[in-house]
Amino acid sequence: QVQLVESGGGLVQAGGSLRLSCTASGRTFTSYAMGWFRQAPGKEREFVAAINWSGGVTRYADSVKGRFTISRDNAKNTVYLQMNSLKPEDTAVYYCAADDTRVGFTTPQRYNYWGQGTQVTVSS
16 A cells, blocks of 8 residues: 655746655555646546656656656655646646556556645636
């Protein structure tokens, strides 16, 4: 089992940047691929980015490709989401999740463990 804690959310103006962090505790971090998802009010949770267990494979939603970067530091048990050129439509609660197949799928149903979420608000 793994516990996930996100941090780094906040309020930023459009065009600005934020870096989210998600630190894991419990089972060995390299046992998991990691993903970031987000959920805006009244909308379903949607995939943002994923990274496999080694960091060698990454996936992005089309809506964030070229603006967001997912990375992981296995020595620090942490996955990051660098978000640049933020837009008001990026406003949501962002969740990190762990996938014990180590692949890093794009569907939330594939993920076994979830953090509590961190709010990101982008003002226009």
